[in-house]
Amino acid sequence: xxxxxxxxxxxxxxxxxxxxxxxxxxxxxxxxxxxxxxxxxxxxxxxxxxxxxxxxxxxxxxxxxxxxxxxxxxxxxxxxxxxxxxxxxxxxxxxxxxxxxxxxxxxxxx
Amino acid sequence: xxxxxxxxxxxxxxxxxxxxxxxxxxxxxxxxxxxxxxxxxxxxxxxxxxxxxxxxxxxxxxxxxxxxxxxxxxxxxxxxxxxxxxxxxxxxxxxxxxxxxxxxxxxxxx
DNA sequence: ATATCACTTAACTAATCACTTAAGTATGGT
DNA sequence: ACCATACTTAAGTGATTAGTTAAGTGATAT
Numbered sequence: 001x002x003x004x005x006x007x008x009x010x011x012x013x014x015x016x017x018x019x020x021x022x023x024x025x026x027x028x029x030x031x032x033x034x035x036x037x038x039x040x041x042x043x044x045x046x047x048x049x050x051x052x053x054x055x056x057x058x059x060x061x062x063x064x065x066x067x068x069x070x071x072x073x074x075x076x077x078x079x080x081x082x083x084x085x086x087x088x089x090x091x092x093x094x095x096x097x098x099x100x101x102x103x104x105x106x107x108x109x110x
Numbered sequence: 111x112x113x114x115x116x117x118x119x120x121x122x123x124x125x126x127x128x129x130x131x132x133x134x135x136x137x138x139x140x141x142x143x144x145x146x147x148x149x150x151x152x153x154x155x156x157x158x159x160x161x162x163x164x165x166x167x168x169x170x171x172x173x174x175x176x177x178x179x180x181x182x183x184x185x186x187x188x189x190x191x192x193x194x195x196x197x198x199x200x201x202x203x204x205x206x207x208x209x210x211x212x213x214x215x216x217x218x219x220x
Numbered sequence: 221a222t223a224t225c226a227c228t229t230a231a232c233t234a235a236t237c238a239c240t241t242a243a244g245t246a247t248g249g250t
Numbered sequence: 251a252c253c254a255t256a257c258t259t260a261a262g263t264g265a266t267t268a269g270t271t272a273a274g275t276g277a278t279a280t
Contacts, residue, residue: 005128012126015196016119017268028203034227045227047269054267068226068277079200086125086193092138093184127238144257155257157239164237178247178256222280229274237266244259250252 010058011082019043020051024074027061031073034063120168121192129153130161134184137171141183144173 014020023037038048052072055061060079063072124130133147148158162182165171170189173182 003128005131008131009126009128012122016122016126018113018115018119019268021115021118021195024199028199028206030206035225043268044270046229046271049228050268065227068275070227074203076200076203079196079203083193083196083200085131086189086196089134089138090186090189090193093186093189096138096140129238145255153238154240156241156259159258160238175257178245180257223278224280225276225278227275227277230272231270232272233268233270235267235269238264240261240263242260245257246255247257248253248255250254 007059007078008082008085010054011060011078014054014058014060015082017051017054019048020055023048023051023055023072024060024079027072027074031071033069033071035069037072117169117188118192118195120164121170121188124164124168124170125192127161127164129158130165133158133161133165133182134170134189137182137184141181143179143181145179147182 015024019041022041026032026037026040034045034048034052037052038045041048052061052063056063058078059075061072062075063070065071125134129151132151136142136147136150144155144158144162147162148155151158162171162173166173168188169185171182172185173180175181
């Protein structure tokens with residue numbers, strides 16, 4: 001059984017970890033190798049590889065190995081989808097508040 | 111040691127679960143009791159309570175008990191913060207692409 | 221040829237997660 | 251007073267997570 005929103009599970013899960021957000025933060029500035037991503041991260045290289053695997057599984061990051069170095073970059077589509085999910089809910093919530101305010105205005109002089 | 115982004119860990123973590131997103135989805139339409147949130151969720155009530163606790167810990171939802179019913183509603187601030195985090199990164203990434211395109215345009219006629 | 225560099229795989233561990241069932245606490249209705 | 255309702259708490263379980271160390275693999279530099 002496949003759920004349409006399963007990719008959002010992976011995207012939000014990927015963004016829930018500060019090390020992975022730091023990697024995304026680095027990658028929005030441009031592509032980087034695994035070692036470059038690892039450098040600021042008080043963690044072993046295999047640890048970083050596992051975070052990278054989570055980011056790739058979510059579709060937030062893609063990578064390509066050339067020679068002995070793997071270069072990673074952002075894939076913005078999933079980032080946009082996650083942003084849209086939130087934006088839509090916030091819009092719904094605000095629309096409801098507007099209707100509520102309008103209703104209160106219309107009924108206040110009884 | 112406190113991290114400024116720790117609340118984003120909790121927010122994205124909370125949004126990473128489909129049951130919790132379903133609860134948020136319900137709550138953007140307006141407040142609901144715990145039982146109302148539980149109804150569509152193929153899960154025991156204590157299970158729902160635990161999801162609710164995660165949503166409250168993240169600040170996405172607040173609740174208040176009146177009599178024997180607890181009423182839950184969305185607190186949009188954290189939703190907005192999560193949306194902003196993504197939007198900023200996407201903006202950075204797009205800005206970099208623009209600079210790259212500009213650079214390529216400026217140097218293409220050598 | 222050999223040593224180094226940049227990952228990669230495997231295996232293990234402690235902690236957290238997403239549930240469950242069973243039992244308990246107020247509150248509201250008759 | 252009694253009973254149902256609406257949570258609430260506690261305790262347990264199996265799966266996943268976030269890290270580790272140790273031992274590879276293959277590419278580049280000397």
